[in-house]
Amino acid sequence: MNNKSSLPLWLNAEITYKCPLHCVFCYNPLNYAKHDNELDTEAWIRVFSEARKLGSVQLGLSGGEPMLRKDIEILVEESCKLGFFTNLITSGIGLTEEKIENFKRYGLGQIQLSFQDSTKELNDFLSSTKTFELKSKVAKLIKKYKYPMVLNVVLHRLNIDHIEEILNMALEMQADHVELANTQYYAWAYLNRENLIPTKDQILNAEKKLEEFRKKVGNKMKLYFVLPDYYETRPKACMNGWGTTFLNIAADGMALPCHEARMLPNIDLPNVRDHSIDWIWNESSLFNKYRGFDWMEEPCKSCNEKEKDFGGCRCQAFLITGNPDSTDPICDKSPNHYIITEDVKKAQNKIIDKNEVQNVIKFRTDKNSLAISEKNN
């Protein structure tokens, strides 16, 4: 189905795969280190301009760590000039006061600061560098320059018990929006899922703490808590439907309908070096592949909820079942749902030693990435 009425309202530009952190739940592709042929400044500005003409209005500058791009100021300035509402999604590393001030002048809409945890030790372990103090400093600067204060904390088994400290930290930083999203198990997080899936008790406890906190602070802070979808029985409406809203451009120029789609088998990935954004969005086989409902297999095909969740996530279906056309196995109508429940069951009984886990968990590093690429060739 060629759905021309939809617009790529959200353009996500993963302007670099380079990152000073080594998060164990990173959603960048496992073989990211092989895709180091980054688009140059001019190419990015052309992408922004073409997408804007097509109707993109929200721009995410993400990565990797977008602050590692030497031309980050130019990219922010040019995107704002084009009329984007530009969102910088950063760990805060490399974000100096001078840059924050300049970004404000250019018209940057928000800085979304990611935190791995609230206590310094665990934070440093989970991102594997000493960054917590720096992030606290950046948070103060974000306030000083009157940006909305958006904190993004990725939750998982090893930090979810710290939710109270995380919330108090957010309060101290005067955060306006706090997203406490459990890890989604793709890429590095999928690789490490055995050590990242929280137990049912951990989740119940986190929800209780969250409720208490909500009562305490009222609605001056907007809190979003996202369950790990392995605990759900219906899939998420991934990307609001394939090719309906979201356009992701990876560091090397590959255009994707989501962050993860480059892992899908037997597909032609269009690159912005070869094609216009208009062609990619409207004509390319990739963006049309899962538009609408014609591609669906059972049980999705005859399901009365298909217009609500669009069959869930194609990448998750592929990761877990090997078939990207199948129903997202998060759905308990999927014949493969048992794989999810078994993973969850395993998590309940698993004993994790925090000293031990450091040795078995796979950090997102160039070395690990290259070794994985090598193995898969």
Added chain:
Amino acid sequence: MLNDTKKLKLSAQYRFQWEEAQKCYVLLYPEGLIKLGQSSAEILKQFLEPQSFKDALSNLQAKFPDAKIENDVTTFVSHAIEKNWLEYE
């Protein structure tokens, strides 16, 4: 209750702009977008610079002299304040 003499303006978090691709005005905020109908857009335009409700209403009345607008404008502005699209200076 609406204070009709205190100046109101578009909240700092929000941006108001025309979207050619959608042929409408929108309100943009971090990671989000609200499409605006014609009358909502006309009302919000009044507050791109700080202005009191009273002055905004008389501007709008002058612009649309034949329309009975007071109730609709009051309802919308109250809603916009509640939603934090507009804030008192």
